[in-house]
Amino acid sequence: MEKYKLGDKVFDCPVGLASNAINGKWKLQILNLLSQEECMRYGNLKRRIEDVSEKMLIQHLRELEQDGxxxxxxxxxxxxxxxxxxxxxxxxxxxVIVALKQWGQLFRI
Structure with missing residues (x-):
């Protein structure tokens, strides 16, 4: 059986790896914002992600960094x-983010 590695975590399934990498309420939003800019400062991320607490933003940034x-x-x-x-x-x-954005747009009001 193949193994898959992300940061220091090892997975038996590539879907499990991908799910773990983006697991968290704010991770996809962080990745989406960073995909639109060459780089962003913490304050810009905090302003652009409504309702995220400082604790959760810092935690998700650390996890995304640890995972590479x-x-x-x-x-x-x-x-x-x-x-x-x-x-x-x-x-x-x-x-993947672009595909999720397109899928999400299907639910416009």
């Missing part, structure tokens, strides 16, 4: 500046 879908760049400035961007692996999810 996004990268975090810290600039040694005062005050510190942090930017997030999709990695090459993270960019591979863009067609």
């Amino acid at each position: 879908l996004i990268e975090r760049k810290l600039y040694p400035e005062v005050p510190p500046r942090v930017e997030y961007a999709l990695t090459e692996v993270g960019r591979q999810i863009i067609p």
Whole structure:
């Protein structure tokens, strides 16, 4: 049986890996926003994702970084500046996000 690895997690099923990678209320929204920009600062992400708490945004950003879908760049400035961007692996999810967006548009009111 083949094994699949994402970050430090190993899966028996590629669907399980993919589901785990985007599991979380805000992860797809984070990935969607980062797919539209070269990079984004934390404050921009926080403003653009309505209703996300600071705790959940930080948690999801850390998980996405640990899984290798996004990268975090810290600039040694005062005050510190942090930017997030999709990695090459993270960019591979863009067609999935586009398909989900198109599917979601079927439910317009």
